[in-house]
Amino acid sequence: MALIGLTGGIASGKSTIGRRLEALGSVRIDADRLAREAVEPGSRGLRLVVERFGEEIIRDDGSLDRAALGERVFGDPEALADLNAIVHPEVRRLAERRVAEARAADPDAIIVYEVPLLVESGADMDWDLVVVADAPAETRVRRQVELRGLDEGDARRRVASQASDEERRAAADVVIDTSGDEARTIEQVDALWKRLTAR
Ligand SMILES: CC(C)(COP(=O)(O)OP(=O)(O)OC[C@H]1O[C@@H](n2cnc3c(N)ncnc32)[C@H](O)[C@@H]1O)[C@@H](O)C(=O)NCCC(=O)NCCS
Numbered sequence: 079m080a081l082i083g084l085t086g087g088i089a090s091g092k093s094t095i096g097r098r099l100e101a102l103g104s105v106r107i108d109a110d111r112l113a114r115e116a117v118e119p120g121s122r123g124l125r126l127v128v129e130r131f132g133e134e135i136i137r138d139d140g141s142l143d144r145a146a147l148g149e150r151v152f153g154d155p156e157a158l159a160d161l162n163a164i165v166h167p168e169v170r171r172l173a174e175r176r177v178a179e180a181r182a183a184d185p186d187a188i189i190v191y192e193v194p195l196l197v198e199s200g201a202d203m204d205w206d207l208v209v210v211a212d213a214p215a216e217t218r219v220r221r222q223v224e225l226r227g228l229d230e231g232d233a234r235r236r237v238a239s240q241a242s243d244e245e246r247r248a249a250a251d252v253v254i255d256t257s258g259d260e261a262r263t264i265e266q267v268d269a270l271w272k273r274l275t276a277r
């Protein structure tokens with residue numbers, strides 16, 4: 079049984095690593111997905127978000143307008159802190175429940191919890207190992223622009239909303255260098271998996 083925290087800055091390659099570890103046999107839990115569940119239509123989370131940010135962040139179909147909310151919070155630390163205070167406790171609750179379920183289903187499971195904000199707000203979970211995806215901020219800005227169509231200012235604001243590369247590295251037991259091509263990332267993940275399963 080092991081609980082592995084997988085983190086990294088925005089567009090660092092966390093999901094690429096998480097998906098590979100899942101394909102190799104781990105249980106994958108994704109905080110970004112849990113954060114979406116926390117603000118589903120009809121949820122308490124969405125009601126609180128609307129109370130704080132107004133009806134203009136709701137689309138015609140009643141769902142959250144993520145692009146509009148992203149524009150409001152990235153670059154405005156106070157607004158981001160308010161959003162985090164609404165969403166993070168629910169994400170934490172959902173994550174702990176998923177971890178407990180995975181352990182109950184298989185006591186030997188290797189559980190990988192992919193959490194962008196491990197350093198900012200998840201450092202106190204009971205990690206057996208912390209894995210950090212590491213690529214320079216400039217590379218991560220470029221990926222957001224080229225692969226996700228964000229404008230450069232927006233991409234930079236998202237990078238600046240997070241802990242620094244140094245802070246994440248300081249929390250790492252294992253660093254995966256994701257600055258090269260994806261094949262290079264996968265090689266490192268496969269080597270890590272070998273170590274994990276050889277124990
Ligand atoms: C602001 C929102 C609506 C923007 O949605 P969008 O679909 O554009 O982005 P998505 O949720 O897919 O996140 C993409 C990446 O942005 C970064 N990011 C997301 N939330 C945050 C945050 N609160 N602080 C810093 N970076 C963040 C992460 O690297 C994440 O992987 C959304 O990110 C959100 O609700 N964030 C608050 C919840 C949160 O902290 N989620 C992160 C995991 S707990």
Ligand SMILES: Nc1ncnc2c1ncn2[C@@H]1O[C@H](COP(=O)(O)OP(=O)(O)OP(=O)(O)O)[C@@H](O)[C@H]1O
Nearest residue numbers: 088089090091092093094221225256258259260263
């Ligand atoms: N060496 C690499 N390792 C991982 N991903 C890479 C690499 N080179 C390019 N990419 C690309 O970078 C993009 C970001 O990767 P990914 O979605 O895994 O990041 P992420 O850290 O999960 O992002 P986010 O924080 O936004 O959720 C993807 O389109 C991926 O294909």
